[in-house]
Amino acid sequence: MPAVDHPPEISDLIVDFDPDTGARRRVRKADVEAQFGGFRQRRALRVVRGIPADSEGFLVESAVDELLVRVHAEIQRLSEEFMQARRVHDALAPLLDGLRASSVTPPYRVVDVGCGTGYLIRWLAAQGDLGSDVELIGADYNTALVDHARRLAAVEGLRCSFEVCNAFRLDEPATIYTSIGVIHHFRGDALTQFFAHQAAAGARAFLHFDIRASVVAPIGAWLFHIARMREPLAHHDGVLSAIRSHPTQTLLTAARAGAPGLEVGLFDEDRLPLPILKVMHAVVGVDPLLVGAWRAALGGESSRLELGVSR
Ligand SMILES: C[S@@+](CC[C@H](N)C(=O)[O-])C[C@H]1O[C@@H](n2cnc3c(N)ncnc32)[C@H](O)[C@@H]1O
Numbered sequence: 001m002p003a004v005d006h007p008p009e010i011s012d013l014i015v016d017f018d019p020d021t022g023a024r025r026r027v028r029k030a031d032v033e034a035q036f037g038g039f040r041q042r043r044a045l046r047v048v049r050g051i052p053a054d055s056e057g058f059l060v061e062s063a064v065d066e067l068l069v070r071v072h073a074e075i076q077r078l079s080e081e082f083m084q085a086r087r088v089h090d091a092l093a094p095l096l097d098g099l100r101a102s103s104v105t106p107p108y109r110v111v112d113v114g115c116g117t118g119y120l121i122r123w124l125a126a127q128g129d130l131g132s133d134v135e136l137i138g139a140d141y142n143t144a145l146v147d148h149a150r151r152l153a154a155v156e157g158l159r160c161s162f163e164v165c166n167a168f169r170l171d172e173p174a175t176i177y178t179s180i181g182v183i184h185h186f187r188g189d190a191l192t193q194f195f196a197h198q199a200a201a202g203a204r205a206f207l208h209f210d211i212r213a214s215v216v217a218p219i220g221a222w223l224f225h226i227a228r229m230r231e232p233l234a235h236h237d238g239v240l241s242a243i244r245s246h247p248t249q250t251l252l253t254a255a256r257a258g259a260p261g262l263e264v265g266l267f268d269e270d271r272l273p274l275p276i277l278k279v280m281h282a283v284v285g286v287d288p289l290l291v292g293a294w295r296a297a298l299g300g301e302s303s304r305l306e307l308g309v310s311r
Pocket residue numbers: 072075076079113114115116117118119139140141142145165166167168179180181182185
């Protein structure tokens with residue numbers, strides 16, 4: 001693991017999974033407290049102290065799961081307000097049209113990596129306009145979140161599925177990988193490996209959306225989370241996400257190193273003087289043979305896609 005450059009998020013420390021088998025590993029409460037104590041993260045310490053431990057000092061997994069499901073309900077509310085799924089759809093639907101125009105054989109499998117409780121995939125499935133040749137799959141290493149996503153999709157009668165798997169061990173090949181709010185969790189070499197894994201699995205494209213790093217992003221996140229979030233964990237991790245979001249050039253460099261065969265660039269990079277006006281952007285990679293068809297399908301929105309750029 002690379003040196004930790006910022007305090008960790010609570011949600012990254014209170015669960016642990018074996019990267020090879022996916023099996024859940026028990027987490028000792030005192031170890032998590034020691035990490036946050038070292039960073040003088042008093043609010044995070046308070047959250048961790050509120051999670052019950054068993055007689056051996058390990059966090060009670062059912063309590064952790066219930067907390068994370070509640071937090072993801074709040075993340076979904078925030079995503080709805082910021083119309084995150086609509087933004088992904090704006091890039092994804094023309095990309096799928098580009099695949100069809102380029103005679104790439106269907107079905108087109110779209111995998112949302114780190115899907116949590118499946119907001120994006122469920123939204124896309126409910127929208128129902130991507131085409132019957134598209135398979136929508138959410139993937140997350142947290143079984144409790146995936147189970148919740150499956151339950152919601154069943155209640156909503158949606159045509160999509162959810163898998164428990166590690167972002168670095170994706171077995172199922174996908175045509176397009178996507179994510180929202182996940183890439184800042186991967187630091188240093190892990191970020192390059194994240195892209196490399198998708199390229200090695202034969203992806204024709206990826207679209208990874210996250211908070212755009214800027215001096216005002218943490219302030220905006222703080223204000224928004226104070227006003228809208230109820231769970232202290234969601235508040236803490238939400239603000240930290242804005243602080244930990246990768247600079248644009250870090251994303252471009254890692255994506256190019258990990259996926260040298262894909263044309264790498266940005267979607268929705270903010271060119272306005274006030275970065276607070278556009279909070280999210282995406283690092284994208286696309287098979288060079290598809291670039292023209294994707295641009296053509298984007299039509300008047302094609303200026304939102306910038307390939308071959310540096311920052
Ligand atoms: C901030 S949440 C975002 C959830 C979802 N994308 C959304 O927008 O609602 C980050 C998610 O990434 C998942 N995650 C983190 N590391 C992962 C890994 N190595 N493999 C799979 N999922 C991972 C977490 O379990 C969590 O659900």
